[in-house]
Amino acid sequence: xxxxxxxxxxxxxxxxxxxxxxxxxxxxxxxxxxxxxxxxxxxxxxxxxxxxxxxxxxxxxxxxxxxxxxxxxxxxxxxxxxxxxxxxxxxxxxxxxxxxxxxxxxxxxxxxxxxxxxxxxxxxxxxxxxxxxxxxxxxxxxxxxxxxxxxxxxxxxxxxxxxxxxxxxxxxxxxxxxxxxxxxxxxxxxxxxxxxxxxxxxxxxxxxxxxxxxxxxxxxxxxxxxxxxxxxxxxxxxxxxxxxxxxxxxxxxxxxxxxxxxxxxxxxxxxxxxxxxxxxxxxxxxxxxxxxxxxxxxxxxxxxxxxxxxxxxxxxxxxxxxxxxxxxxxxxxxxxxxxxxxxxxxxxxxxxxxxxxxxxxxxxxxxxxxxxxxxxxxxxxxxxxxxxxxxxxxxxxxxxxxxxxxxxxxxxxxxxxxxxxxxxxxxxxxxxxxxxxxxxxxxxxxxxxxxxxxxxxxxxxxxxxxxxxxxxxxxxxxxxxxx
RNA sequence: CGGGGCGUGGCGCAGCCUGGUAGCGCGCCUGCUUUGGGAGCAGGAGGUCCCGAGUUCGAAUCUCGGCGCCCCGACCA
Numbered sequence: 003x004x005x006x007x008x009x010x011x012x013x014x015x016x017x018x019x020x021x022x023x024x025x026x027x028x029x030x031x032x033x034x035x036x037x038x039x040x041x042x043x044x045x046x047x048x049x050x051x052x053x054x055x056x057x058x059x060x061x062x063x064x065x066x067x068x069x070x071x072x073x074x075x076x077x078x079x080x081x082x083x084x085x086x087x088x089x090x091x092x093x094x095x096x097x098x099x100x101x102x103x104x105x106x107x108x109x110x111x112x113x114x115x116x117x118x119x120x121x122x123x124x125x126x127x128x129x130x131x132x133x134x135x136x137x138x139x140x141x142x143x144x145x146x147x148x149x150x151x152x153x154x155x156x157x158x159x160x161x162x163x164x165x166x167x168x169x170x171x172x173x174x175x176x177x178x179x180x181x182x183x184x185x186x187x188x189x190x191x192x193x194x195x196x197x198x199x200x201x202x203x204x205x206x207x208x209x210x211x212x213x214x215x216x217x218x219x220x221x222x223x224x225x226x227x228x229x230x231x232x233x234x235x236x237x238x239x240x241x242x243x244x245x246x247x248x249x250x251x252x253x254x255x256x257x258x259x260x261x262x263x264x265x266x267x268x269x270x271x272x273x274x275x276x277x278x279x280x281x282x283x284x285x286x287x288x289x290x291x292x293x294x295x296x297x298x299x300x301x302x303x304x305x306x307x308x309x310x311x312x313x314x315x316x317x318x319x320x321x322x323x324x325x326x327x328x329x330x331x332x333x334x335x336x337x338x339x340x341x342x343x344x345x346x347x348x349x350x351x352x353x354x355x356x357x358x359x360x361x362x363x364x365x366x367x368x369x370x371x372x373x374x375x376x377x378x379x380x381x382x383x384x385x386x387x388x389x390x391x392x393x394x395x396x397x398x399x400x401x402x403x404x405x406x407x408x409x410x411x412x413x414x415x416x417x418x419x420x421x422x423x424x425x426x427x428x429x430x431x432x433x434x435x436x437x438x439x440x441x442x443x444x445x446x447x448x449x450x451x452x453x454x455x456x457x458x459x460x461x462x463x464x465x466x467x468x469x470x471x472x473x474x475x476x477x478x479x480x481x482x483x484x485x
Numbered sequence: 486c487g488g489g490g491c492g493u494g495g496c497g498c499a500g501c502c503u504g505g506u507a508g509c510g511c512g513c514c515u516g517c518u519u520u521g522g523g524a525g526c527a528g529g530a531g532g533u534c535c536c537g538a539g540u541u542c543g544a545a546u547c548u549c550g551g552c553g554c555c556c557c558g559a560c561c562a
Contacts, residue, residue: 013496013523022556041553097561118562151561152486159561220562232562269562303520340522347522358521368521451558485562 014348016283021227022155028277029156032286032349042154042161046270049349050157052294053273054164058144060196060291061166061268064188070140070168075122077146078113083121086246090120093213097149099161115148120214120239120265123169124247131251131261134173138181142168157274158231158485165269171249171261175240178262179217182238183459185266186219189234197272198289198400199223199279200408201233202431202480204456209440212265216240222455222480224408225278228428230455230482233275236266279404280373286350287373289400290393295330297322297389298346300339302358315357318367318385325386327393347372352396353389373400414465421469421481425450431482435475437468446470446481454479 014027029035034050046054062072078101085091094117101113116122127139148162168185172178186203193199201221211218215237223233243249244260253259280287290296301307301315315331322329330351332342339356346354356368361379369380369389373396380388411430415421424432436442436454446469447453457479464475 020556026555037554039553093561147562149561153560163562165562235562267562271562300521307520335520338520338522338524340520340524342523343521344523356521360521448559 014283014285017226017281018283024281024283025274025278026156028281028285028348029274034273034277034286035156037156040161042151044156044160046164049294050273053276053288053292054270056292056294057196057272058166061192062142062144064192065142065166065168068140068184068188070142070170072143073141074143074145075116075119075126077116079116079119079122081112081114083125084114086121087214087243089242090214094118094149097151099148099150116145117147117149118265118267119143119145119147119167119169120243121247124243124249124263127169127171127261127263128247128249131171131249133252134254137171137173137251137261138177139171140168140181141170142166155274155485157277158271163270165267167265167267170264171244172263173251173253173259173261175262178240178264179238182217182219182236182264182266185264186221186234186236189236189266189268190221192268193221193223193233193272194401196289196291197276197279198291198397198404199233199272199275200401200405202456204459204480206235206456207440207443207454207479209443210454210456212237214239214242215265216242219459220456222482222484223275223279224404224411224430224482225275225485226281226407227278228411228430228483230431230484231271231275231278232455232484233272234266234268237264239263239265280400281350284344285348287400288350288352290352290397293350293352294328295346295349295351296328296393297330297353297355298342298351299329299331299355299357300342300346301331301333302339302356302361303335304359307359311358311362314362314382318355318357318382321386322389325390327386327389343370353392355385355389371396373403415469416466418469421446422450425452425481425483429482431455431480433465433478433480434469435464435466436477436479437471437473438476439468439471439473442468442470452481452483455482455484456480 013031015023017024033047035044035046038045098117099115102109144166146162146164151159151161154160170181172181190201190203193201201223203221206218206220217238219236220232221234223231225231241260241262243263249261250258251261277286299315299319301311312333319329319331352372354370361367365382366379367382368377370377413424413429413432415424415432415434421434443454457477464477466475468475
């Protein structure tokens with residue numbers, strides 16, 4: 003490669019040139035996922051799946067810590083069950099996959115492949131719940147779901163995807179509301195701590211809420227191209243499903259009551275979110291906490307390096323492993339060090355350790371950060387604790403950087419003119435007063451393709467009159483173009 | 486679902502207009518020399534030209550139909 007300012011990695015379309023092509027290049031070149039022979043469905047490759055497993059493990063621990071238990075419900079749902087809740091069917095009917103035959107025989111009743119599991123779980127809850135003593139029920143399931151999408155993107159929107167869906171039933175309305183908000187908080191903390199992805203938590207408008215919910219809450223993240231990504235949702239279902247699925251219990255006062263329910267989910271889409279939050283022209287940048295390889299060791303082959311350099315590299319590998327660092331030693335001799343640098347950078351490994359004869363002579367290694375490319379010679383003595391500290395620092399810096407980006411790309415609009423002007427560029431989030439009317443929300447969407455991502459959780463008076471109709475504002479809203 | 490683009494060794498593409506031996510770069514295999522930011526030389530393997538019909542002596546190329554993917558718009562995690 004020629005010297006100078008050429009990019010280190012040349013196999014990826016630059017982010018600034020074509021963001022969506024950059025995204026696809028990163029997913030494929032980093033071997034996170036690949037297209038499959040099934041339309042709209044992708045294969046999550048081992049490296050991508052390893053990220054998902056790390057995300058799963060830490061989210062699952064949080065769900066357990068908040069009292070939830072895992073279970074598994076059927077993939078197929080009888081048509082009649084899905085149809086019970088009117089708003090729910092209406093919302094999902096256009097995108098369900100139908101099973102009409104078993105072998106050669108046509109089924110008596112068609113089955114849907116679950117787009118979500120409220121119907122089947124509600125049916126079971128009505129069998130399991132009799133008394134207030136059975137409550138609350140706090141069940142989560144890790145599963146695949148299918149939604150027949152017309153347009154698909156790797157990770158962001160595929161016909162089949164993996165997720166976690168929590169389904170709870172409570173004695174009181176207040177308890178259900180508290181649960182929905184509590185899980186929203188879990189999602190926010192998870193996104194920010196594990197994924198270094200800052201999110202706005204808030205409430206969805208009527209038109210954007212989950213089909214069948216009373217209230218939907220969401221966390222919304224800002225991607226590198228200024229578009230928002232819904233990163234998790236939590237619903238207060240009220241008694242909507244309890245009424246149609248007949249989920250009743252005898253209350254403390256001996257009366258029969260319907261339970262109050264919640265549901266909440268997070269998906270493999272978040273992997274797409276991580277890519278678009280942190281990545282750069284050289285490819286992926288993974289937050290250390292979800293990086294399958296947190297550190298790669300690249301030995302520099304010189305002379306009889308297998309006798310001189312490699313043993314030292316192995317010692318370092320062992321020391322780091324013992325210290326709990328996920329480390330990989332790249333001792334392949336078919337590739338040059340430079341090739342390996344580029345390759346592992348593209349795959350987002352947060353930290354690289356270079357070790358060659360010159361380093362060994364000085365009892366040091368070269369530490370190179372993926373996010374800043376800062377190089378620092380570091381003594382081999384005490385390396386593990388230095389690496390651990392640096393990984394923590396990188397995790398923090400990624401969050402700080404993403405937060406700074408979001409702050410720089412969040413603006414206020416006090417008037418319709420300011421608002422329109424903002425959306426002619428790539429503003430990110432725009433905070434503006436809204437009257438609360440569907441019509442204004444819809445007309446802005448039609449005009450500017452900008453939607454209300456969510457509304458602040460804490461009810462605060464609007465900062466002015468509705469940017470659309472000029473009537474008194476009811477609340478400020480977060481607008482953005484969304485994925 | 487509308488508008489546009491593209492389907493040719495694993496990947497990226499040329500060839501198509503004007504029908505006649507399938508080609509280039511990267512990757513892959515073997516060997517030697519190398520290795521501190523995607524190494525060099527030599528030799529080699531690898532193809533239903535997306536699928537199906539049609540026109541023709543002859544189709545990657547022309548015609549019709551289908552499928553898939555990408556991008557931009559309406560619905561969704």
